[in-house]
Amino acid sequence: MRLSKFFLPLLKETPKEAEIVSHRLMLRAGMVRQQSAGIYSWLPLGKIVLDKVCAIIHEEQKRAGANEILMPTIQPADLWRESGRYDDYGKEMLRIQDRHERDMLFGPTNEEMVTEIFRSYVRSYKDLPLNLYHIQWKFRDEVRPRFGVMRSREFLMKDAYSFDMNQEGARAAYHRMFVSYLRTFERMGLKAIPMRADTGPIGGDLSHEFIILADTGESQVFCDKAYLEMQAPDEGIDYWDEAAMAKIVKDFTTPYAATDEMHDESAYEAIGEKDRLSARGIEVGHIFYFGTKYSDPMNAKVQGPDGQEHTVHMGSYGIGPTRLVAAIIEAFHDEDGIKWPEPVAPFHVGLINMKPGDGACDEICEKLYKAIGASGRDVLYDDTDNRAGAKFATFDLIGVPWQVIAGPRSAAEGKVEIKNRADGSRDTVSVEEAINRFGAA
Template sequence: MRLSSSFLPTLKEVPAEAQIASHRLMLRTGMVRQMSSGIYAWLPAGLRVLNKIADIVRAEQDAINAQEVLMPTLQSADLWKRSGRYDAYGPEMLRIVDRHKRDLLYGPTNEEMITDIFDQFVTSYKGLPALLYQIQWKFRDEIRPRFGVMRGREFYMKDGYSFDADYDSAVVTYHKMMLAYLRTFQRIGVKAIPMLADTGPIGGDLSHEFIILAPTGESGIFFDSAFAEQNWLEMPVDIEDKNSLASFFTRMTSFYAATDEKHDEAEWEKVPQERKCEGRGIEVGQIFYFGTKYTESMDVSVAGPDSKKLYPHMGSYGIGVSRLVGAIIESSHDDNGIIWPDNVAPFKAVIINLGMKDQACKDVCESLYQTDPDNFLYDDRDERAGAKFADADLMGHPWQIIVGPRGVAQNIVEIKRRKTGMRAEVPVDQIMEYMASHQD
């Protein structure tokens, strides 16, 4: 993308309404614009990040054989009345009456709808297990939206749902999802620590929250630093083998990790002093096992092996995709701007042309840009160098490729790593190789 012809509006002034870093930086870099309280339009740079996160989430869900569906944002109130949650959910649910006087709601979550869909198509235990997910917009009418996309009213979320024949098989699915989540967050480039959690209005008796470390987080957290050193992408786990999954889960839960609500001082004392980490964090995902809560309340059953009614055991699994954008920025920025992880940055690199009137510079920039036009942003504006550097740092591109007349004369360009500030002079024809070999 060429910056001179792109819709990537940046702001020099800090927006007065933004209280935290992610909100300030998302507005300043032109990722989003607020349209009403807690509701945002996603502009090109922000949408690129949103889509990249969603693609990683989708890939890891597919890897555990989850199947993607897409459910409507508007739901019939009758479904929620069947489960008993329509009146119990509270004022966060946006209730709507259509022209035919039918009660509808803008879905804050989809347990009831997916259970009804399952009921229409699965009649026998032979159709189990079933693991379905979607990535869709949701709405919760927060009483006081704040912190930008971190606590907005409309949000983009991955929500998954499982149906199993019994408790043991439901726990195997829970283990699969735990592994998928750890791999998802590692691929995104953040350290998300799973912590035993309350189930809240979703229900059930087994749940973990995934917390990203950030000083502005709402949750106080305690964890063993050894957890953050694990490489979940390389861990040999067979998702078709329940013993392999159980072994993985045992390893994962052997590291202490708890929020304020679940903190156990006696267990905390068992963690070696040099590995104790305390701080604050932001919840970006949560997984639940809640048994037959919805299948029984909605009378959704299948024929079991003995032809008797069998109420499937369910779980639900959420990742806040839009919330992750803000959480990543909260955990990865400095005074100059955002520091994006490589896999979710709107652009892999920015090419900064310092010689717009120098034909050799223009030729080198054009040649570099054409090597990867989908992932390179070419700053071809007729702007002073300082403004280009400031915008590059503000937007947080992982790499800056700086092309000037003096370097071009020697067939080299300067390259800067945003995360570390490292700079190097690299031959023009070795740029791609250099970046690939110097990932963190």
């Protein structure tokens, strides 16, 4: 993409309503535009990052055996009355009526609807286990939306729902999603720590939050420093090896880890003082096993191998991609702007022509632009007449991991400068070397 053709509405000043780093930088970098309290439009730069986050989520959900569907945002109230949650959910639920005065709602979550889909089609234990997921917009009418997309009213959610014959099968499904989440966040460059959590209004008796550490995190968390060295399993794992999944979950839940709400001071103090870590954290994922909480009142049953009907056991598994974009910024930034991990960066390379119109600069940049693009890497080519300082500031602000800079002096020698946004290091190399580094397929 050429910067001269790219819609990138940067802000020089930080809006007063932006309280945290991610909100400030997302507004300044032209990633989002607030339309009303807690409701945002996603502009091109933000949408590219959001799509990359979603792509990783999709890949890891499918690798773990989940089937993608897409459910509507508007749901009939009768489903929620059937489960008993319609009157209990509270004012966060946006209740509406259609033109025929039928009670409807803008879905804050989808347990009821996915259970209705399941019971309409699945009759036998032979069709289990089953996991259905989608990535869809949700609405929760927060009394005080704040922190930009970190706590907005409308947000994108990946929610998955597992169905199994019994508790044993449901826990195996829980383990698969637990491991899938470890891989998902690690692929994004994040160190996510699973912490036992309160199940809240979702219900059930088993739940974990996945927390990343960040100075501006909304929650106080306590954990063993061992988590900082733990690595998610690699791509070659067998999600259907139940013993292997259970072992990974045990390994990642044995060290102490808790949010402030679930904190046990005596258990925490049992850790050696040098191994304790108290910090701020941001929730980026939440998983639940809730048994028959929804399948029982909604009569979701299958015929078992004994010929009898059995109420299915369920779990739900959430990741908020819109919230996750902000969380990544909270974890990766400096005073100049965002420092995207490469897997989710909007562009891998920022190509900067320091003097458009200079023959050598133009020739080198065009050559690099074509080579990098042909490799499949995303490149943003600054072909504008902006001054040098503004060019550098723009690429630092939007967080492109690599800057390739062609100035008249270096271009005359057939060289370019390469800057690493993560650590600020710079290196001068030949054009051929730059092509080999970024233009190789």
